Every structure is written in C-alpha cells, then in structure tokens.
Amino acid sequence: MTVEITSYEELRELLGTPSARAANKERRALHARDRQWLAASPFCLVATAGADGTCDVSPKGDPPGFTLVLDDTTIAVPERPGNRRADGYRNILANPHVGLLYLLPGRTDTLRINGRARLVRDAEFFDDMVVKGHRPILAIVVEIEEIFYHCAKAFLRSELWRPETWQPDALPARPALSKEVENPDMSLAELERYYGPEYGKKIYG
Secondary structure, three states, X not given: OOOOOOOHHHHHHHHOOOOHHHHOOOXXXXXXXXXXXXXXXXXXXXXXXXXXXXXXXXXXEOOOOOOEEEXXXXXXXXXXXXXXXXXXXXXXXXXXXXXXXXXXXXXXOEEEEEEEEXXXXXXXXXXXXXXXXXXXXXXXXXXXXXXXXXXXXXXXXXXXXXXXXXXXXXXXXXXXXXHHHOOOOOOHHHHHHHOOOOHHHHOOO
16 A cells, blocks of 8 residues: 655654754855865756656766856856757746756765756856867856755765776666667667767767
C-alpha cells in the first residue's frame, strides 16, 4: 500500500524541523568565497519550470570561471552550441524562476543559487565570456534571490568522486545507446564516427 504525503504538516512531522543553522543559511548577495567558488567551478546544473509546471534541468560546463559575476547580486551564464532544443530557455521566457547548482570536481559540498533569470542576446560583458575564440550568442542573466552552500551527504552516500566506484561500462557506449534508443535508422558505424574523436572538436562551433 502506498502512503502519500499531502500536506506540509505531514512532511514536517516525518522529517522533523531543520536546525537554525540550516534554516537560516541562505543569503541574498555573493560573499567573497562565493565568487571564488564560481571562479573555480567548471560545471553547473540549471533547473527551470514552464508556466504549466513542466520542468527541465540542463547541464552547463566550460573552463573554470565560465559563470561571470556582474555584481554582488547578478551572474551571467553563457550559452554554448548544443542540441538547439532550448528547453530551459523556453521555460525562462514563460517563468523566470531558476535554480543553479555549482560543482567543484572532488568537492562534496555544492553552491546553490536561486533567482530570477532573463535571456540576453548581447551585452558588453559577452567579450569576457569568449572561449577558444567563440563569443556566446546569448546568456542567462540571473538576479540572485537566495544563495547558500549545500551539505555533502548526497555526494558522500553516492561516492561520486571515488574513481574506484565508477562503472562507465555499466551501459553500452554512447554510439550503441544512441542507435538503440534514439537513432535506430542510423548505422552503428555512422554513430561511432559522429561520437568519435571529432566530436570533441565541435563543442564550440
């Protein structure tokens, strides 16, 4: 039998009350250490939701420091060439609320930023986000409403950064997975060429 939680009161009864330290740790402006974290982070996850509640989480990655700090309450995340689905961008146009989770490889804590986003197609600061000669064609500008560090427990439980626990061969390689799930009409040889050595050379163009 499934027992569903249907109220905040039920949830609190089950989980208990957070400590004052956990409940009050969010801030509204960047600390100097937050700036250092963003300067060192090469990867973040951007969560969005459409007007109808449908959700998306998109990975964003670049050399460390790819997220540009514009001021104490504003950051910018550059767009890089992808699959052009624009799921998260479509959501932002309908609902500006976003959540970002910044990782540092090897670190078990994370930096969380929640705020309101807008899409910018050009600005002077785009010149500061050029990578390998490629200037972004748009950026997500986020006005920070909440920022705080998240605890390490999920990373410790998952042993995410322990190479001896990694199982990259638990599933077929990307070309075989693509043929089976996404592109059954393409040959495996075609997909192996697409995801081969040349794939990494096209990530900025």
